[in-house]
Amino acid sequence: DSGVTQTPKHLITATGQRVTLRCSPRSGDLSVYWYQQSLDQGLQFLIQYYNGEERAKGNILERFSAQQFPDLHSELNLSSLELGDSALYFCASSRQPATDTQYFGPGTRLTVL
Amino acid sequence: KNEVEQSPQNLTAQEGEFITINCSYSVGISALHWLQQHPGGGIVSLFMLSSGKKKHGRLIATINIQEKHSSLHITASHPRDSAVYICAARYNTDKLIFGTGTRLQVFP
Numbered sequence: 206d207s208g209v210t211q212t213p214k215h216l217i218t219a220t221g222q223r224v225t226l227r228c229s230p231r232s233g234d235l236s237v238y239w240y241q242q243s244l245d246q247g248l249q250f251l252i253q254y255y256n257g258e259e260r261a262k263g264n265i266l267e268r269f270s271a272q273q274f275p276d277l278h279s280e281l282n283l284s285s286l287e288l289g290d291s292a293l294y295f296c297a298s299s300r301q302p303a304t305d306t307q308y309f310g311p312g313t314r315l316t317v318l
Numbered sequence: 319k320n321e322v323e324q325s326p327q328n329l330t331a332q333e334g335e336f337i338t339i340n341c342s343y344s345v346g347i348s349a350l351h352w353l354q355q356h357p358g359g360g361i362v363s364l365f366m367l368s369s370g371k372k373k374h375g376r377l378i379a380t381i382n383i384q385e386k387h388s389s390l391h392i393t394a395s396h397p398r399d400s401a402v403y404i405c406a407a408r409y410n411t412d413k414l415i416f417g418t419g420t421r422l423q424v425f426p
Contacts, residue, residue: 207362236412238412238414240414247416247418247419248404248406248416248419249416250413250414250415250416253413260412261412261413263413295361297361302412305366306363306366307351307363308363309353309360309361309362309363311359311360312359312360312361314359
């Protein structure tokens with residue numbers, strides 16, 4: 206158990222819908238990262254937050270947004286969902302960005318029908 | 319373009335064999351990560367290194383900065399080592415660029 210929690214574990218929804226994925230980092234970790242793993246693209250970095258502020262952005266679509274709250278939990282919002290958004294979404298956390306090991310949550314499996 | 323390449327894509331071994339997985343990256347990096355993804359999907363961070371060598375149990379990770387190459391070695395492999403091993407390079411930002419992974423199966 207990494208100490209990073211993600212909810213929900215599984216999510217099935219329809220095209221055009223909007224969903225919110227939630228991540229609670231390990232106690233004391235200030236940095237949160239979001240990743241997408243799809244069958245055709247592999248693991249891709251989406252976005253990183255550090256102590257409430259966006260720090261780095263990767264291949265995140267405009268339909269997706271994220272934020273980190275004062276209690277350090279983070280949410281990833283996916284809207285106008287398409288079939289291709291079906292993937293595993295992982296959250297990871299670390300104490301400090303760049304220099305520390307990242308601890309991964311169990312992931313949320315999103316299926317868009 | 320920052321890229322990460324792994325080889326082999328698939329690897330089959332008998333229990334007890336010495337395993338090597340390779341990772342090459344295209345330009346200078348600040349750190350190289352090795353991750354293990356279990357059949358159930360969970361990801362565990364194995365190593366983060368920027369130079370030299372690190373060891374944890376039967377796992378050893380090395381990096382050669384001049385050759386832009388890293389290796390993950392597993393000594394005395396065991397069926398429970400069966401997983402996908404992924405390397406990821408951190409460049410100047412905090413973004414990780416991932417390799418495509420190496421699927422390892424160790425048979426008894």
